[in-house]
Amino acid sequence: GIQVEQSPPDLILQEGANSTLRCNFSDSVNNLQWFHQNPWGQLINLFYIPSGTKQNGRLSATTVATERYSLLYISSSQTTDSGVYFCAVLSGGGADGLTFGKGTHLIIQP
Amino acid sequence: KAGVTQTPRYLIKTRGQQVTLSCSPISGHRSVSWYQQTPGQGLQFLFEYFSETQRNKGNFPGRFSGRQFSNSRSEMNVSTLELGDSALYLCASSQYTDTQYFGPGTRLTVL
Numbered sequence: 432g433i434q435v436e437q438s439p440p441d442l443i444l445q446e447g448a449n450s451t452l453r454c455n456f457s458d459s460v461n462n463l464q465w466f467h468q469n470p471w472g473q474l475i476n477l478f479y480i481p482s483g484t485k486q487n488g489r490l491s492a493t494t495v496a497t498e499r500y501s502l503l504y505i506s507s508s509q510t511t512d513s514g515v516y517f518c519a520v521l522s523g524g525g526a527d528g529l530t531f532g533k534g535t536h537l538i539i540q541p
Numbered sequence: 542k543a544g545v546t547q548t549p550r551y552l553i554k555t556r557g558q559q560v561t562l563s564c565s566p567i568s569g570h571r572s573v574s575w576y577q578q579t580p581g582q583g584l585q586f587l588f589e590y591f592s593e594t595q596r597n598k599g600n601f602p603g604r605f606s607g608r609q610f611s612n613s614r615s616e617m618n619v620s621t622l623e624l625g626d627s628a629l630y631l632c633a634s635s636q637y638t639d640t641q642y643f644g645p646g647t648r649l650t651v652l
Contacts, residue, residue, distance in 0.1 A: 462638060472578070472629050474643040517584065525638045526597045528574050528586030 433458045433522045437532035444508055445540055452503040452535045454518030462521035463494055464529070465503050467514050474517065477503070508539045542568055545634050545644035553650045559620040562647045566613050566634030572596075573615040574641060575607060578629040587630075590615050619649075627651045 434457040444450055456463075465477040478485050478492040480501065485492055489509075494501040505512055515536050519529040546565045554560050566573050575587040586599035590609035607617040613634075619626055627650050633641040 462640075464640065466643070471645065472631075472648065473645045474631065474633075476640065476642060479640040519584075519641075521638060525589070528576070528589055528597060528599060529584075529633075529641060530586070531584040533583055 432527050433460070433520060433530050435518060435520055435530050435532040437516075437518055437535050439535060440533065441536045441538075443538045443540065446508060446510060448508050448539075450505045450508060450537065452505070452516055452518075452537075454501040454503070454532055456499050456501075456518075456520050456522075458499070458522050460496065460520040460522050462525075462529070463501055464519050465492055465501070466517045466519065467512075468517060468534070469514060477516075505537075508537075510539045510541055513537055513539045545632060545642055547630075547632050547644040547647050549647060550645065551648050551650075553652060554622050555652050556622055556624060558622050559618060560622060560649060561616055561618050562630055562632075562649075564615045564617075564632030564634075564644060566615070566632075567642055570634035570636050570642075571613055572635045572637060573609055573613065574633045574635075575615070575617050576631045576633065577601075578631060578646075579625075579627075584631070587617065622651045624651050 436455045466474040482496040491504045515534040519531045572591045574589040589597040609615045629646045631646045632644045635641045
């Protein structure tokens with residue numbers, strides 16, 4: 432099945448800093464989503480971005496499908512941005528459901 | 542629109558028992574997928590239902606089963622619970638194979 436690798440696994444930043452999270456995948460995809468998992472476990476949708484660039488406030492994402500990677504940018508970090516960020520992909524007909532990376536654990540210190 | 546809802550939110554069972562978890566998708570969504578999250582294995586796909594039919598299945602033993610009703614609500618069942626089944630079970634709904642929206646999850650503890 433498709434492999435998804437996220438980097439870095441852990442990231443500690445000061446409030447106000449910018450960050451870039453990376454997601455590499457091993458095959459072509461027809462669905463790529465970024466999620467933020469809140470402290471209670473719910474996965475919050477950030478972006479549906481199989482290709483191209485999108486922005487939502489302080490967050491933006493870019494997927495370069497031909498080179499099999501996606502980037503999530505967080506600008507002017509706030510403590511509420513802390514948590515685990517997951518990249519997930521759907522390949523082929525979706526027979527394997529969404530395949531998730533191991534996540535990036537982001538800690539924003541005040 | 543209301544989001545994806547899951548019940549119960551927390552559950553404690555003992556080994557050998559069985560459990561049923563419920564998921565109500567976003568109105569109009571016909572696809573419901575289930576995922577298991579554990580610290581060791583991360584997030585793993587269990588199965589997907591679309592219009593009351595299991596469309597895809599992950600690599601889990603037959604003790605894990607599910608079904609979908611005509612109103613798109615879905616249930617998953619785990620029989621003969623094992624300690625390793627302790628996990629957060631997440632349900633997601635989508636219209637087809639596009640954006641998946643997740644519910645708050647059911648946290649299952651097996652003692």
